[in-house]
Amino acid sequence: MSTPTPRIAGQQAKPILQKPPGYRDPNGPQARPRPIGPPRKPPIPPSFPAKRRRKSCCRVCCCCFCFFIVLLIILIVIAGALFYLWFDPKLPVFHLQSFSFRHFNVSVKSDGTYLHAATLTRVEARNPNGKLRYYYGHTDVEVTAGKDKEIDLGTGSVPGFTQGTKNARSLKIETKTDELVEDGMGPRLMSHHKSKDLVVNVVVKTTVAVIVQGRKTRPLAVKVTCGGQSLKALDKMPKCTIHFLKWISIH
DSSP states (O other): OOOOOOOOTTOOOOOOOOOOTTOOOTTSGGGSOOOOOOOOOOOOOTHHHHHHHHHHHHHHHHHHHHHHHHHHHHHHHHHHHHHHHHHOOOOOEEEEEEEEEEEEEEEEETTEEEEEEEEEEEEEEEEOOSSOEEEEOOEEEEEEESTTOOEEEEEEEEOOEEEOTTEEEEEEEEEEEEEEEOTTHHHHHHHHHHHTOOEEEEEEEEEEEEEETTEEOOOEEEEEEEEEEETTGGGGOOBOEEEETTTEEEO
16 A cells, blocks of 8 residues: 655645556666576486496407407317327228128018028227227117118127227127018029129217227217128228218218
């Protein structure tokens, strides 16, 4: 509320002028300028430095990992080269030493044609190494006849053994079979047997471990195939083929 203005006797009261809308008193508190502080720097998002740190850490880890892999490969190559130079390792050598039929006959009965055969096979295993020995696990031997191995002549086995350095060992395998064959195959088998044109196949399945200074390595599965030739050519002790790791074959 406004304070009434005192009136003097004899004077007429003057009307009070109204302030127009939007008027500001220059002497009022609203007209005083506000203090302006120093300008603020825009805040930096906190995620930028973190990403840079993560990237730098990943790069350092990748570099260390690659360096470790390269160093490991170099050490393995050096160790393999030293091992090869010192021990001069060689694979074992197998030969089909001999093969013979102790009994071979074809009989015709009312229920079919039968093959009666007994075989004696000798496979020579030779260790050419001067500083390494071999250990052979339980060995299974399969004997078949025919180019397609269609005639089963029986199976045999040899117990495990250790082979010394510069040593040759003969594995003796005896098999026997009484197999039912096709009627037309009986006369052909007898004819091929008499003319020594019968093809013989011998498959040796075993495990081989290397003994280095008294320590045995992990056994490796090995398959040795011998023969695939007629009885006439078996007198020359044909060399066998070694198969291992499912895709490596060495003759």
